[in-house]
Amino acid sequence: DGDAKRRRLSQRLPRHSGAPRATVAAALREAGATWHEALCFAEPPEIPVPGVKLAQAVPAGTLLCQVPSHLHFSRTQCEATMPAIYAACEALPSADPEKRGEAADALCMAWLLSSQRAGGAESSQPRAGGGQAEGMAQWPALWRALAAVLLGLGQEFEEQHPYAWAWQGRQGRSWERTSSAEPELIAAQAQYVRTVYGCICDTLSSEHVPDEGIFLLSWLCLLTRRFRAPHGSALVPGIDFLNHSAAPNASSDWDEESGSVEVRALTDLKAGQQLTISYGSLSNPLLWRTYGFTLPCRTEPSFTCTFSHEELRVAAEAAEEVEDLPNLHLDTSRVTDELAAVLQASESAGKWLQKLLARRLEQAPELLQTKTLPMDTEDDLIRIQLSEPSGLANVSRNSMK
Numbered sequence: 001d002g003d004a005k006r007r008r009l010s011q012r013l014p015r016h017s018g019a020p021r022a023t024v025a026a027a028l029r030e031a032g033a034t035w036h037e038a039l040c041f042a043e044p045p046e047i048p049v050p051g052v053k054l055a056q057a058v059p060a061g062t063l064l065c066q067v068p069s070h071l072h073f074s075r076t077q078c079e080a081t082m083p084a085i086y087a088a089c090e091a092l093p094s095a096d097p098e099k100r101g102e103a104a105d106a107l108c109m110a111w112l113l114s115s116q117r118a119g120g121a122e123s124s125q126p127r128a129g130g131g132q133a134e135g136m137a138q139w140p141a142l143w144r145a146l147a148a149v150l151l152g153l154g155q156e157f158e159e160q161h162p163y164a165w166a167w168q169g170r171q172g173r174s175w176e177r178t179s180s181a182e183p184e185l186i187a188a189q190a191q192y193v194r195t196v197y198g199c200i201c202d203t204l205s206s207e208h209v210p211d212e213g214i215f216l217l218s219w220l221c222l223l224t225r226r227f228r229a230p231h232g233s234a235l236v237p238g239i240d241f242l243n244h245s246a247a248p249n250a251s252s253d254w255d256e257e258s259g260s261v262e263v264r265a266l267t268d269l270k271a272g273q274q275l276t277i278s279y280g281s282l283s284n285p286l287l288w289r290t291y292g293f294t295l296p297c298r299t300e301p302s303f304t305c306t307f308s309h310e311e312l313r314v315a316a317e318a319a320e321e322v323e324d325l326p327n328l329h330l331d332t333s334r335v336t337d338e339l340a341a342v343l344q345a346s347e348s349a350g351k352w353l354q355k356l357l358a359r360r361l362e363q364a365p366e367l368l369q370t371k372t373l374p375m376d377t378e379d380d381l382i383r384i385q386l387s388e389p390s391g392l393a394n395v396s397r398n399s400m401k
């Protein structure tokens with residue numbers, strides 16, 4: 001009766017007005033974290049997307065934000081607060097503990113958002129058998145302030161995130177310029193989230209099952225606002241308001257021992273400047289499929305090209321060599337698991353990889369002629385489509401010969 005439990009309200013994300021981000025800054029200070037008085041929030045049209053800016057100048061090296069680990073929305077903190085959810089998720093059908101943990105993290109976020117939507121933690125009554133509502137009272141006030149902001153992100157995700165487009169059967173814009181496997185991959189990753197929700201409905205008792213819209217919103221909040229930490233990954237309230245830049249003006253560092261995160265000015269910063277950090281050295285396809293934005297091509301630090309299973313099969317000729325392999329990502333910044341698997345698959349792998357690259361490059365000659373396409377076009381999809389052949393050209397020039 002999973003279907004009966006499933007509240008099929010919509011694949012739409014919930015629409016709520018979010019609380020102002022400044023309430024999180026106040027809650028951070030109240031909880032003992034550092035949030036420098038020079039920091040304030042800015043919205044479009046002042047800056048392209050909501051973010052943090054400097055209200056006054058600060059010198060290089062200034063500590064702008066420090067958040068201790070007990071305030072992070074991390075698996076350790078969530079599991080300590082909501083053990084019932086993690087215990088229930090042990091029954092999910094995946095054999096991979098990381099996948100079960102990932103589902104439990106999203107459920108925790110969904111529970112936090114649902115409680116906030118229902119009128120805030122203070123007013124929520126313990127429900128029979130749940131064990132969650134009692135736990136909720138112990139959740140940091142900071143998390144509740146954060147939830148009030150995140151509840152307001154539904155519309156933005158619906159307009160900008162490729163997963164939301166896939167959930168609603170929209171592909172956004174046209175991918176016709178190249179034979180990119182990127183849209184197929186995004187659709188599969190987005191579908192996976194709904195599959196996880198289906199498993200939760202089928203496996204867990206109804207008090208643990210949020211409505212689908214809240215679950216999808218929670219997944220997107222974690223996907224776009226959580227960063228890798230020394231012990232797992234964590235959504236750090238406050239730091240999750242900082243936008244990415246390929247040339248950031250602030251560092252964000254984890255203290256390995258205490259687990260706290262610190263943001264410091266990398267240079268002298270002027271009043272009015274937006275504060276930016278680096279989410280990592282990511283290509284436009286990776287930025288797009290994770291965060292739903294891309295950067296100007298000239299700032300792209302690495303390239304990714306995705307090949308469909310079908311392309312792999314054709315290039316490999318001997319079908320059994322790629323039988324168990326999914327899509328392949330060539331990522332110029334690292335050897336991905338899929339690439340390592342291909343290289344180990346057979347002695348001829350290097351040869352047919354070259355063939356794969358050459359075939360794609362043949363299909364995209366006009367994309368490589370930067371004269372015909374503006375490199376800094378505002379269109380995210382064109383940036384992705386430029387990333388793929390640019391990366392292939394680099395790979396085949398430098399390393400594959």
Ligand SMILES: C[S@@+](CC[C@H](N)C(=O)[O-])C[C@H]1O[C@@H](n2cnc3c(N)ncnc32)[C@H](O)[C@@H]1O
Nearest residue numbers: 049050051224225240241242243244291292293
């Ligand atoms: C960790 S949050 C950063 C803060 C967020 N802008 C907010 O409204 O609170 C990551 C999201 O911010 C947006 N973002 C971050 N850096 C960006 C950039 N350089 N250009 C456009 N959008 C960006 C994307 O929507 C991304 O999914």
